[in-house]
Amino acid sequence: MFSRFKKQPSAAGEASPAFSISVLIAISALCFSSIIQASDIVGARVWRAPDNTRLVLDLNGAVEHSILTLQSPDRIVVDIKNGRLATASTLSSLQLSESPIKNIRYANKDKHDLRIVLDLKEKVKPRSFLLKADGELKDRLVIDLYDEGNGKRAVKTQQAKQSSGSRDIVVAIDAGHGGEDPGALGPNNLREKHVVLAIAKELEALLKKQPGYRPYLTRTGDYYIGLGQRPALARKQQADIFISIHADAFTNPQANGASVFALSQGGSSSTMAKYLAKTENRADLVGGVTLADHDDMLAGVLLDLSMTANRDASTKVGSKVLSNMGGVARLHSKRVGYAGFAVLKSADIPSILVETGFISNPGEASKLRTKSYQRKMAKAIYQGVDGYFQKYPPAGSLIAANKAGGSKRYTVVSGDTLSAIAHRYNVSQGALKSANNISGSQIRVGQRLTIPSS
Incomplete structure (x- = not known):
């Protein structure tokens, strides 16, 4: 490189000092520019x-x-x-x-x-x-x-139906973050993306055991999906409800408590709700979404005008979930919060965002990393969802058919008791025992119970 530059004589037959310095400065600048651009x-x-x-x-x-x-x-x-x-x-x-x-x-x-x-x-x-x-x-x-094409792992739309002709209620379960985006970070390198996927899979397992439901996971492994793609996947599955699962983080490690949010078209219901929505909405910057992806979100954004009815449904199911979570964890708020969470912008599907606790809080983080607590949290979400659909079953669903017939079917899961099931469905223990020919109080996981009309 230096050999390309030759000394030029001045009028006196010598190189001009000013010119030599200028050349050296120019060469140095070129070299430095080459270094910083690499x-x-x-x-x-x-x-x-x-x-x-x-x-x-x-x-x-x-x-x-x-x-x-x-x-x-x-x-x-x-x-x-x-x-x-x-x-x-x-x-x-x-x-x-x-x-x-x-x-x-x-x-x-x-x-x-x-x-x-x-x-x-x-x-x-x-x-x-x-x-x-x-x-x-x-x-x-x-x-x-x-x-190319659908690929071996491509998602297929399913329309599950029972042999009776009644359809399953489709529950879309969205584990937040994933892949490039670890979400919130807790003590000892605990990552939100792993915790919420574990809870999502526990919830999926519970719903699979219960007749009348078909769970669908938006992500099944450690990879990222754009915020706009998540409700779009739920819509493709013709989901009846969309549940996005997360774990809070805050600058103050003392912040604690679980919470449930629905979409707000205006302001946030609290300062914390606004902070969390801003944090969660940055996921696309971290997870890696290009502006080209936003074209796929257009249909969802245009549906915002019809959010009113589904906001009411979202609030009702959110309240059921929140009430059941209160039996497992301390609640940050006893009411459903509202904020502009981008992942909830699906006007045709009731949608909630569940914050399972503060992963930035050492005490809650230690619980969230355990399998037993993840199962308890999943069960609380499941009970809230089931409680809502038992009261407001979609037309044509198996649960709606059972309700019209005067009785329901329930599959016992771990931790259930006869008294808890009776209280949940507003029937007496005696009626529950009589309908299922149970003499004592023992029930087993996987047992199918007939729930008599209240």
Whole structure:
């Protein structure tokens, strides 16, 4: 580089000192500019979702990149301008077995650039975008590889029906955060995304055991789904209710208590509700959603005008859930709160957001990490949902048919007692025993009980 510059003589036959200094300054500036524009890839992760695979590259600065699809063999080529790989293990240590990526290769391109080649096992549709540094998160290059067609793990719409012709009530269970977005962080590296997924799966298991319900998880593993996509998935399943499960965090570790929220089209019901909504609504910035995804949310946003009826239903089911959670945890508020949670913007589905506790509170965090407490919390949510639908069953559902017939069916779950079931359905223990030919007070998990009309 320096050899390109030659000393020019002055009128006196010597190099001009001023010109020499200017050249040195210019050369130094060029060298420094080259250094600061180079960006290292300092980390990488792979996330597998039902219909796509996400490759995330952590960078120590913004980059320019291009992406190209090639065939024979199938591969994706990613060129990063002035890019460098911090260490070889950054890419070689990635677990690719569940992804469509067979192998990752890399090499220098045109001396200054980095070329990364993704050798593929199957055809995919790639998309890439950049995320700016945000808080503790670095700049990131996100590469999404979408399965062609429906893919092996593609979600299929189901319309479950009983043999009687009555349909199941579809409960969409949304475990918040996931993948790139860990959610709130608690003591000893406890992550909200893992806690809420565990509770969601416990709730799913309870609903599966109860005739008349079909649970649907918006995410089944550790990957991120955009805030607008979550209610859209529930809508595709023709869900009767949407429940988004979270765990609070606050700057003050003393903050505690579980709570339930519904969507507010105006202001928030409290300062805490406003704070939580603002925190949760930033998930797309952390989890990685490009502006192109917002087109898919348009239909949901246009439905906001019809929110009034479903807000009433959301409040009713939220109150039932909150009441049952009060038997398991301290409540932050005894009333359903309201705030502008983006994930609740589905006008055609009653929707609630359940905050299971403050993961930033050491005492509540220690409970939330245990399987037993996760089951208790799931059961409280389940009992609230079931209590609501027993009172307001959707037309054509099995529960509506049972209610019209004067009796209901209930499957015993862990922790149930005859007295609790009788109280829940507003019948006497004697009537409950008589309807099921029970002489004592013993019942077993999985036992089917007939609930007589009250």
